[in-house]
Amino acid sequence: MKIVYLAFLAVFSVSSVFAQRTVIYCGNLFDGTNGSVRSSVTVIVEKNKIISIENGYSAALSADKVIDLKSKTVLPGLIDMHVHLEGETSKDQFQKRIQQNMADVAFDAQKNGVTTLMAGFTTVRDLGGSGANIALRNAINRGVVVGPRILTSGKTIATTGGHGDPSNGIKPELQLPPAALDGVINSPDEARQAIRQRYKDGVDWIKITATGGVLSIAKNGKGPQFQPDELKALIETANDYGLKVAAHAHGAEGMKRALRAGVTTIEHGSFLDDECIKLFKEKGAYLVPTIIAGKTASDSAKIPGYYHPLVVPKALETGKMIQESFAKAYKAGVKIGFGTDAGVYVHGKNAKEFVYMTEAGMPMAEALLAATRTNSEILSMKDQIGSVEVGKLADIIAVDSDPLKDPTVMMNVTFVMKDGVVYKSK
Template sequence: MRVSIASAAFAASLICANSLAATYIQAGKLIPANSNDVLSKVTVVIDDNKISQIKQGFVSGSEQDKVINLQEYTLMPGLMDMHTHVTSQINGPASYMERFTLNEADFAIKGVQYANRTLMAGFTTIRNLGDGYNESVALRNAINKGVIDGPRIFTAAKSIATTGGHADPTNGQASRIQGDLGPKEGVINGVAEARKAVRQRYKDGADLIKITATGGVLSVAKSGQNPQFMDDELKAIVDTAKDYGMTVAVHAHGKEGMERAIKAGVTSIEHGTYMDEQTFKLMKKHNTYYVPTVMAGNWVAEKAKIEGFFPELVRPKAATIGPLILQTLSNAHEAGVKIAFGTDSGVSAHGDNGLEFVLMVEAGMKPIEAIRAATYHGAILIEQLDTLGTIETGKLADLVAVKGNPLDDIKRMQHVSFVMKNGQIYKTPEA
C-alpha cells in the first residue's frame, strides 16, 4: 500500500510539473498590433492558453519548458477574417444546384474541410456571415469542444432578407416550389417579422445578425444595388439585436440601402461598393466599420468573363460591381473610415484569405494598417478586444508567424508558417 501511495504521489508530481511547463516563442520581429510599433528580438511566453510574459531578447525557460525558434520570422496576433461563408464555396455553375441536391449534413461536412483550411492559413478567428441551415452553429460548437480543428467562429447563421431580397433562398426557383418563407427562414416583411427573425437567430444559437440591405451580385435577382429594407424594419432589427447583445453586419452595394442601415445604427457595412463622401461622413458619425471584401469583387469580375459560369441574370452584375470595390476601399481609407479585414471566402476559395492583404495594400493601405485591420480592428468589431486581437500579457494565445518581414513584402501574409490558437500549436515551419 505504501508503494502504491508513493507511486501515485510521484505520478501526481509529474502531472503537476508538466502543467507548469511553459512555451517560449523566440521571434525575430513582433507586431503586437495594439499600435504601429514593431519590436525586434522578443520572446513571448505562453502559460496554458494565455500570454503570460513578453521579454526582450531570445530567452529560454527551464528544461521542462518548450522553446520555439522563430528568430527568422515575424510573430503577430492570430488573424481575423470578418466576412466568410465557411460551410460553402462557389465552384462554378453546379454551385447553384447545390441547394436542391445537398442536405444540411453535406454543408456541415464541407465546413469541416473549409474550417481547417482557414485555420492553416493563419486565421484563428472568423465571422461567418450567412449559411443555409444553421450548420455553422454546429460547426462552431464542435470546434469549441475540440472535436475538430478550425478557427474560433462568430456566426450569424442564416442571413435575414426581405421577400425576393439578396438572401431569400428561393430566388430563381419555379413559383410552384418557392413557398412563402418567413422569419424562421430569414425572410421578413414588416416590423413584427423583423423582430421575430432576430429572436429566431438568437434561439438558433447565432452570435450576431447579418442582413442584406441591398441587392447582391450572386443572387438570381435583377438588381445588385436597390435598397431592400424600409427604415422601420432596419430600426426594429437593430433595436432587437441590441436587446439580445448582438451586433448587426450589413451586406450592401447600393448607396441608399447602406445609408439607411448606417442611420439605423448597424455595426458594419460589408462590400459597400457605391459608397461616396456622404456615406463616409455618415459612417464616421455613427462609428460604423467597413469590411471591403476586395477579393470577392476581383473573383466575380474574373469569372464573369467565362460564358456559362454564372446564370445570365448574375453575369452583368458581377462584371459591373466586382471591379469597383478596390477603388471604394481606397476612397474609404483616405476618408478615414474604420476598416476591418474581410474576404467573403466561400465566394473565392477558403485558405486563400491572405490575398486580401495584398489587395488592401494595392488600394493604398500601409502593410501595418492591413495587418491591424485583421487583428486589432477585427477584435473591436466582434467585441473581443479584451481577450484577442493584440499580443499583450493576459490575452489568449492566438499567434501566427510568417518568414521574414511582411511590412517589407505584404505577399508574405499569404504564406503563414506558424499557427497557434488558444495556446495549442496547429502548424510549425517544419510541418
C-alpha cells in the same frame, strides 16, 4: 511541413500540451498594439494564455517546450470579419445548394474551417449560412473538430426576393421547407420575430442584406431592400438581445438607410458616395470592404457559364468599383475592418486581401492592424484576442519574412497557434 491537425490532439492531448510552458523565440514581432515591429523577443505561453513578453531570448526552463521562430516574423492570429464556411465558389454552386443536405454542408464547412485556420486566421465571423455554421462553432468550442474560433450570424435576414432569400431561382413547384425561409421578412413585426429566432438559435451576430447582391439570382444588385421601419425594428430588437448587426450593402441608398438605423458594420460598400462616408463617420460604423470577393467574382463572370446570366453584369460592375470605393473611404477616414467574403473565392486565400488593400493606398501596418486590433474591437473581444500581449489568448502565427515590406508574405503562413495549441509548424 508538419501540420498538427488530428482532432484527437485537441480532445485527448490538451492536458499534455498545457502541462508545460511554451517559450517562443521571435526573430521579429508585430504585436498588434501599434504598427511597429520589435526584434529578438521571447513570448511565454502557459496553458492557453500569454504570461510574459521579454526583450531578447530568455533562457528556458528544463520543462519548457521551446519553439524557435528566430528566422520569422511573428504576429497575432488574424481575424477575418466576413467568411462563409459552408460553401465555396464553383461552376455548379447553385446546383449544390439544391442537392446537398445539412450533413453535406456541415462536412464541407468543417473542411473549409481547417483550411482557414491553416492560413493563419484563428478567428472568423461567419456571416450567413444554413445554420450548420452554428453547429460547427459549437463543435470547435467543444474540441470535437479543429477550426478557427467562430462567431456566427447563423442564417441571413433578407426580404422576399432579396439577396439572401433562398428561394431565388427556384420554380414555385419546388417548395422549400418553412424553416429554410425563416429569415425572409416583410414587416417590422416579422423583423422582430426573425431577430428573436436568431437569438434562440444561439447566434453571436445578426446579418442583414440591406441591398441587392452580386451572386443572388436577381437583376438588381444595388437597390435598397428594407424599409426604414423594418431596419429600425431589426436593429432595436437586436440591441435589446445584446446583438450587433452587420449589413451587406453594395448600393448607396441601402447603405445610408442601414447606417442611419445603427448597424455596426457595412459589408462591401461597393458603390458608396460622399453622403455614405459622412454617415460612416457620424455613426462610428466600420466598412468591411471584401475587395478580394469583388475581384474574384468579376474574374469568374468572364468564364462562360460560370454564373447565371443575371449575375454576370453585376459581378463585372462590382469588380470594377469595390477597390476604388475602399480607397475613397479609407482616405476619408472611415474606420476599416478586415474581411474577405471567403467562399466567394477559394478558402485559404484570405490574405490576398492585404495585397488589394495596400494597392489602394493603405499602408501594410494599418492593414495588419485592421485584421487584428480593429477586428477584435468590432467583436468586443479586445481583452482576449487581436494582439500579442500578456493576459490574452495565445493566438500566434508566423511568416518567413517581413510583411511590411512584402504583403504577399502573408499568403504563406508557416506557424499557427490557436488558444495555446500548435496546429501548424514548418
